[in-house]
Amino acid sequence: MEKHYSSERRSVAASKLLSFLGRESLEGMDFLDIGSGSGLHSLAAFDAKAERVHSFDFDPLSVKTTGKLRQLAGAPLNWTVERGDVLDFDYLEKLGTWSLVYSWGVLHHTGAMWQAIENAAGRVAPGGLLFIALYSSNVVKPSAQFWLDVKRRYNAADARHRRLMECWYIWRFGLGRNPLRWPLLLKQIYDKKKGRGMSYMTDVRDWLGGWPMEFADDQAVVSYLKDRFELVRMSTGEACTEFLFRERGSPPAARN
Numbered sequence: 001m002e003k004h005y006s007s008e009r010r011s012v013a014a015s016k017l018l019s020f021l022g023r024e025s026l027e028g029m030d031f032l033d034i035g036s037g038s039g040l041h042s043l044a045a046f047d048a049k050a051e052r053v054h055s056f057d058f059d060p061l062s063v064k065t066t067g068k069l070r071q072l073a074g075a076p077l078n079w080t081v082e083r084g085d086v087l088d089f090d091y092l093e094k095l096g097t098w099s100l101v102y103s104w105g106v107l108h109h110t111g112a113m114w115q116a117i118e119n120a121a122g123r124v125a126p127g128g129l130l131f132i133a134l135y136s137s138n139v140v141k142p143s144a145q146f147w148l149d150v151k152r153r154y155n156a157a158d159a160r161h162r163r164l165m166e167c168w169y170i171w172r173f174g175l176g177r178n179p180l181r182w183p184l185l186l187k188q189i190y191d192k193k194k195g196r197g198m199s200y201m202t203d204v205r206d207w208l209g210g211w212p213m214e215f216a217d218d219q220a221v222v223s224y225l226k227d228r229f230e231l232v233r234m235s236t237g238e239a240c241t242e243f244l245f246r247e248r249g250s251p252p253a254a255r256n
């Protein structure tokens with residue numbers, strides 16, 4: 001857990017979450033974290049005073065890690081953690097609707113990205129918010145096809161070849177094939193930690209190993225949801241584009 005948690009990461013994650021939402025707290029809101037991973041962002045929502053938090057993930061290890069962060073927060077009764085699949089419609093229906101549905105870097109890893117977007121969107125209460133981040137086909141370099149091939153090979157490789165591919169990745173993309181650029185690499189490592197509170201090597205392994213994997217065209221996502229959701233904010237230019245949508249139904253009490 002130490003890998004994912006520090007009090008610094010905890011407070012960075014909370015302020016990054018609130019800053020994208022344009023809010024000072026999550027008071028009056030409930031928070032559904034789809035694909036909670038380490039659980040850091042569920043913890044951030046709890047720290048930001050969400051009334052209720054529910055975290056689920058497909059991967060049992062992620063459920064366990066999120067559970068440990070919940071323990072660390074004092075095992076609050078208004079935060080639940082369990083195993084669940086965003087593609088399992090019956091499971092989702094039982095969860096009801098939420099004023100803030102959050103799914104960062106998840107829906108493109110399900111093997112059925114558009115169905116996963118649809119299912120996540122279906123959990124948003126009328127007038128509620130949907131905050132998702134998806135790998136963008138608009139900024140990825142080299143091409144999306146290049147990365148899909150690399151990822152396929154990484155996932156088929158044994159442990160030794162995986163380490164070699166991680167070194168190749170750092171050499172080519174971290175250092176830009178120039179050993180003199182190590183100060184820039186150190187800056188990247190530092191910025192990652194400051195950004196969403198994540199570690200550089202965890203990000204490298206998540207990036208190479210994340211499979212299945214799809215890329216989304218930013219505009220296609222906006223168009224797909226536009227009849228039911230207005231786009232509040234979008235942040236592009238990084239591997240993942242972040243989208244904040246508001247459901248077009250009647251506004252809940254806690255609207256910003």
Ligand SMILES: C[S@@+](CC[C@H](N)C(=O)[O-])C[C@H]1O[C@@H](n2cnc3c(N)ncnc32)[C@H](O)[C@@H]1O
Pocket residue numbers: 034035036037038041056057058059062084085086087103104105106109110206210
């Ligand atoms: C790259 S991690 C992102 C974790 C976290 N949201 C974050 O921002 O750090 C992707 C997560 O999605 C989860 N995931 C993949 N497919 C899923 C599915 N069908 N249902 C729920 N979670 C899923 C994985 O287990 C993993 O924890």
